[in-house]
Amino acid sequence: MKSCAIFIALLTLFCQGVSFISGRSTGNHNRSNKYGQTDGNDTRGYISIDCGNTEGDSTYYQSDAAFIDTGVNKEISPDLLPYMPPSYCRTVRRFPDGERNCYTLKPLNGRDNSYLIRAHFMYGNYDGQNRAPVFNVYVGVSFWGKVMPVSPFMEFVLEIIHKPSTDFIYICLVDIGQGTPFISALLLRPLNNSTYVSDLGSLRTIMRLSTDRVASVSQTAQIPSYSEDKYGRIWPPLPPIASSPSEGWEVFSTSTDLSHLKNDAYEVPLSILKGGIRPSGSNHSFTFNLPGIGQGIHPSFIFSIYWHFAETQKLDANESRELNIFASNNFDSGPITLKYMEAVTVVAPAINIGPDSVLWFTINQTNDSSLPPILNAFEIYAVTKLSHAATNQHDVNAIMDVKTQYYKLLNGWHGDPCLPAAPWNGVNCSDSNSDSPRITSLNLASRGLTGEILPALSSLTSLSYLNLSHNELTGTVPEFLAKLPSLIIIDLRENKLSGSVPTELMEKARSGSLSLSLDGNPDLCTMDVCMKKSKKLTEKHMVWVSLVAFVFLALVLLAVAVFCFYRWKRKAGSTTAPQSVLHGGDGMESKNRKFSYSEVMNMTNKLQTIIGKGGFGTVYHGCLKDGTEVAIKILKGSSIMNVQSFRTEAELLMRVHHRSLVSLVGYCDERCTMALIYEYMANGNLQEHLSGERTRTLGWKERLQISIDAAEGLEYLHCGCKPAVIHRDLKTANILLDHRVRAKLADFGISRIFSTESATHISTDHVAGTPGYLAPE
Known part of the structure; x- marks a missing residue:
């Protein structure tokens, strides 16, 4: 059995992604490829970045300005331009500052989808030193590869197939002290998720060869690309060292029109499938030996191989x-029958070889075959486990909020906060050898920060050192700083903070468990007298709030009495009782309905946001399918009547409509859960405004209007409904305010409904909910 031996030097060339540029080797690079993008392909989700180019090419490439804000743009040496290097290699972005610099890619398809990512590096003697740098490249926080350009004239390429677990992909260049990192181009292509599947990790490209032709000696390392490859894959030809007839195989090609060929999910370009290799002479097989893979080419010992076939010869009936394919580690594909004008891909997903073993494969003609085997192309990937733990997600979310607020002031904050290599400038992290690292130190001194101290810092629970000194921060010192369990040093000097320092924070400082620096904040009071003064002001404020609440409630009751007396006088002179909505209904009624338990869970996002609690139950914020905001009250078990009574009362009350009553949108009585769905009132309840819980102060005109609205609502319940409804629990907490600060009564829907003819039999000994005003009539 003859073999095709590809030597170590050649393997090094392809496996490390080096390509040589020459005057005749770049025809497919210059303009027409966009790394495989043409007008005929679906280019949605393509990312093609010409690094260091401030303007980009409006047709094919884009500038990298939107993907990174560090680095310096440079042009390669003019001495190389006569050699016609690819357009994307004529500029570079170099990174003289910082140990790591990261590009941020946001693929259109988001997380958990497969992408081909390729990075191009051509030194081009841009700095005139004739000494190409060496540096590391990471995907996220995990090592991807080491860039080691052979010479200024050689293009170095790294390629990987990766399925990210987040919506962002960070490509980071890390300085290892052997020259300034740089990059020429960066490409991302979305793949078909049914292809290149690996459960063991990402796939780093080791080799991809088209067997339909052999490169000439002068083009040994050329790597042409193909505009018709929608995935931007590069298909180099067979090396000249493998072209000897003594190797036992020969190259063939066909002129057959392949436009009707049935391609498979891998969609190898038709130009690749037009030819390939087959055994020569009387041979019935051929072998590829790939020595060195696993020893110096790549540290992985698990490889995936993809063989591509297409039968383009029309076969006779007989x-x-x-x-059959045999490969290292006892791989056996079993018999594979090729069909005319159909492409097929055979995959060896995980071939495990030892560090001293040779990766090889043999393709044999089976005993039942009348024709020898063929091979159109093949790909070899190293399985790369990108398993390094990223920074704790809670810390990431918090520090990202800080970054968003101060984006223009925090250049270089890209990628993971802690990894790889050095963390972000001003950030220190815990040891990352095992668990996800935590942010332990944050130094944002002298960064020009403005506004209040961000609440997002409260989520950095492992923070031990916080320095926000020498900025323009305003507002008060937040109480959450005293709640951070690991914080032992806080430096807030030279800001514009005001008010008093939280008592708990001062007590920690006095006990020696916390180092607190506050000098240079002239409006900030740290003396005990401030604490006492603040306490006295709070007590005085509560007295005034109680007095105002009492006066306001008295006004409401007076207004109710006046309206009821007026209504009673008007009814005494009339022989026709007022028409109640309960006997008719209007257009609103069509929107009221019964909701299922699952609908209640969906509209509240599984009871996520609590907006109130009371004697009847807890109130949650929610949204209907059309986006209408609602308030959902889940009744307590002790508040619930029997199901039939609840249903009857809810359906009756859904027909009560008045501008001063909170509308009941619907109800739920499923799975032992009884809930009432009300319209949402944007300005909360009156009690919050009177007690100072809300910052907005009600004017006297607004207070008077609220009194009138409440009185009208109560008068309608008592006199305008048939049967009449007694509220039973009137209090400021049940007077809600809409976006116009108009008042509406709430919680009347949980009161008992009674007939006016039997009003004397109503029992008021037990009133549900919390104590409130009960009308004497």
């Missing part, structure tokens, strides 16, 4: 082409 002819067939059946083959």
Whole structure:
């Protein structure tokens, strides 16, 4: 059995992604490829970045300005331009500052989808030193590869197939002290998720060869690309060292029109499938030996191989082409029959070889085949486990909020906060050898920060050192700083903070458990007298709030009495009782309905946001399918009547409509859960405004209007409804305010409904909910 031996030097060339540029080797690079993008392909989700180019190419490439804000743009040496390097290699972005610099890519398809990512590096003697740097490249926080350009004239390429677990992909260049990192181009292509599947990790490209032709000696390392490859894959030809007839195989090609060929999910370009190799002479097989893979080419010892076939020869009735593939680690594909004008890909997903073993494969003609085997192309990938733990997600979310607030002031904050290599400038992290690292120190001194101290810092629970000194921060010192369990040093000097320092924070400082620096904040009071003064002001404020609440409630009751007396006088002179909505209904009624338990869970996002609690139950914020905001009250078990009574009362009350009553949108009585769905009142309840819980102060005109609205609502319940409804629990907490600060009564829907003819039999000994005003009538 003859073999095709590809030597170590050649393997090094392809496996490390080096390509040589020459005057005749770049025809497919210059303009027409966009790394495989043409007008005929679906280019949605493509990312093609010409690094260091401030303007980009409006047709094919884009500038990298939107993907990174560090680095310096440079042009390669003019001495190389006569050699016609690819357009994307004529500029570079170099990174003289910082140990790591990261590009941020946001693929259109988001997380958990497969992408081909390729990075191009051509030194081009841009700095005139004739000494190409060496540095590391990471995907996220995990090592991807080391860039080691052979010479200024050689293009170095790293390629990987990666499925990210987040919506962002960070490509980071890390300085290892052997020259300034740089990059020429960066490409991302979305893949078909049914292809290149690996459960063991990402796939780093080791080799991809088209067997339909052999490169000439002068083009040994050329790597042409193909505009028709929608995934931007590069298909180099067979090396010249493998072209000897003594190797036992020969190259073939066909002129057959392949436009009707049935391609598979891998969609290898038709130009690749037009030819390939087959055994020569009387041979029935051919072998590829790939020495060195696993020893110096890549540290991985698990490889995936993809063989691509297409039968382009029309076979006679008595002819067939059946083959079998054998490879390292006892891989056996079993018999594979090729069909005319159909492409097929055979995959060896995980071939495990030892560090001293040789990766090889043999393609045999089976005993049942009348024709020898063929091979159109093949790909070899190293399984790369990108398993390094990223920074704790809670810390990431918090520090990202800080970054968003101060984006223009925090250049270089890209990628993971802690990894790889050095963390962000001003950030220190815990040891990352095992668990996800935590942010332990944050130094944002002298960064020009403005506004209040961000609440997002409260989520950095492992923070031990916080320095926000020498900025323009305003507002008060937040109480959450005293709640951070690991915080032992806080430096807030030279800001514009005001008010008093939280008592708990001062007590920690006095006990020695916390180092607190506050000098240079002239409006900030740290003396005990401030604490006492603040306490006295709070007590005085509560007295005034109580007095105002009492006066306001008295006004409401007076207004109710006046309206009821007026209504009673008007009814005494009339022989026709007022028409109640309960006997008719209007257009609103069509929107009221019964909701299922699952609908209640969906509209509240599984009871996520509590907006109130009371004697009847807890109130949650929610949204209907059309986006209408609602308030959902889940009744307590002790508040619930029997199901039939609840249903009857809810359906009756859904027909009560008045501008001064909170509308009941619907109800739920499923799975032992009884809930009432009300319209949402944007300005909360009156009690919050009177007690100072809300910052907005009600004017006297607004207070008077609220009194009138409440009185009208109560008068309607008592006199305008048939049967009449007694509220039973009137208090400021049940007077809600809409976006116009108009008042509406709430919680009347949980009161008992009674007939006016039997009003004397109503029992008021037990009133549900919390104590409130009960009308004497």
